[in-house]
Amino acid sequence: MRPLAVIRTHTNIPVLEFFGARLSLVLTARETAGAYSLFDYAAPPHYAGPPPHWHRQTSEFFYVLDGQLQLTIGSRTMIATPGEAVHIPPGVVHAFANPHLGPVRFLVQVSPGGFEDYFRGLVHIASESVQWPPTDRSRIDALASQYDTFPPPGPDRV
Numbered sequence: 001m002r003p004l005a006v007i008r009t010h011t012n013i014p015v016l017e018f019f020g021a022r023l024s025l026v027l028t029a030r031e032t033a034g035a036y037s038l039f040d041y042a043a044p045p046h047y048a049g050p051p052p053h054w055h056r057q058t059s060e061f062f063y064v065l066d067g068q069l070q071l072t073i074g075s076r077t078m079i080a081t082p083g084e085a086v087h088i089p090p091g092v093v094h095a096f097a098n099p100h101l102g103p104v105r106f107l108v109q110v111s112p113g114g115f116e117d118y119f120r121g122l123v124h125i126a127s128e129s130v131q132w133p134p135t136d137r138s139r140i141d142a143l144a145s146q147y148d149t150f151p152p153p154g155p156d157r158v
Helices: 116-128 138-146
Strands: 015-018 021-027 037-043 059-066 069-073 076-080 085-088 094-097 104-111
Touching: 015 116, 037 116, 059 069, 069 085, 076 085, 116 138
Parallel strands: none
Antiparallel strands: 015 021, 021 037, 037 104, 059 085, 059 104, 069 076, 069 094
16 A cells, blocks of 8 residues: 555544543554554543553654653653653553643654554443443453553563
């Protein structure tokens, strides 16, 4: 598949909303021939974010636009502020959250692309759940492993 030339404006970017967060799918695997996906992620105050996890093949790049993003990488926790970037290679256990009083907005580039389908699946599971997180996490765990996401421990290469 060849990459497509894509021009997106704020009016034609698909958006997913979950747990108070807003995820704009700026570029998906379809537009980049699977090379990467790019998300504009807005998280509200006191946003728990995902639990610690790691990927076998997926790398993530975070770039903070507004607010403060808490990142846990291995056993280290840091706060990234506007203009700061963080790259997380495969094999590193990590998590992110917004424990602060104000919102945070950041870009996330995930390589290879396709992680947008994980978020779509998560939104679907959440819409069918009576409580969150659900008592039975088997659907979430199956979805996560389908998209190269695994619980600790991992091979940690910080």
